[in-house]
Amino acid sequence: MSAKPVLLWYFDVISPYAYFQAERLAEVEAVAEVKRIPVLFAGLLEHWGQLGPAEIVPKRRFTFRYAVWYAHRHGIPLKMPPGHPFNPLRLLRLAAAFDGRADVVREVFRFVWAEGRSTDDPAAWTDLCSRFGVEDGDALIAQPDVKARLVANGQEAVSRQVFGVPTFVTPEGEGFWGVDSTEMLLDHLAGAPIMRSAEMLRADSLPVSKARDRR
Numbered sequence: 001m002s003a004k005p006v007l008l009w010y011f012d013v014i015s016p017y018a019y020f021q022a023e024r025l026a027e028v029e030a031v032a033e034v035k036r037i038p039v040l041f042a043g044l045l046e047h048w049g050q051l052g053p054a055e056i057v058p059k060r061r062f063t064f065r066y067a068v069w070y071a072h073r074h075g076i077p078l079k080m081p082p083g084h085p086f087n088p089l090r091l092l093r094l095a096a097a098f099d100g101r102a103d104v105v106r107e108v109f110r111f112v113w114a115e116g117r118s119t120d121d122p123a124a125w126t127d128l129c130s131r132f133g134v135e136d137g138d139a140l141i142a143q144p145d146v147k148a149r150l151v152a153n154g155q156e157a158v159s160r161q162v163f164g165v166p167t168f169v170t171p172e173g174e175g176f177w178g179v180d181s182t183e184m185l186l187d188h189l190a191g192a193p194i195m196r197s198a199e200m201l202r203a204d205s206l207p208v209s210k211a212r213d214r215r
Helices: 016-022 026-029 042-046 057-074 091-095 102-114 122-131 139-143 144-159 180-189 198-204
Strands: 005-010 033-038 167-169 176-179
Touching: 005 016, 005 139, 016 057, 016 102, 016 180, 026 033, 026 180, 033 144, 042 057, 042 144, 091 102, 091 139, 091 144, 102 122, 122 139, 139 144, 144 176, 176 180
Parallel strands: 005 033
Antiparallel strands: 005 167, 167 176
């Protein structure tokens, strides 16, 4: 019996779609091992020269409306945080401090998106940290090695061509971005013919016919 492939899963708790995929990880873990890796989404946006969905006014509204619909459609608990975008650094560093441990990542996501809480509330932050036996969360996440780990995760993500969250990267370096790509990833892992089809190969190297003038 062959060993399960190890997938890298890059996430930021700022993304409701990363939360949705986090709630679906059991589907993936039935056929693969998953290494959870926190990254700062803002760093990816800066590297690739993108705006976040919440930074484009009409896209922001649609994004959150779609999140409410998606959660309802798939039976995933959802309670919006007090505000968005928010600063996710405390949460990301907490996840990094535990090296992306599954239960920690799950609780961090649910803290934001199922409980609708924020680390701006000192009592809420203390409560979250206490779930993992941490008495002083700020002291933990202030450790230089924790900060360095999160930075290194971001650099590693960029080196693997990760441009958004959530993203799975397979052992051969193939990336699958977004919760909507979950089924595509499962097809890839199962060796579905579509993933090796002539049209898929053509999509890999489709030429640019016209580039937008950015002057």
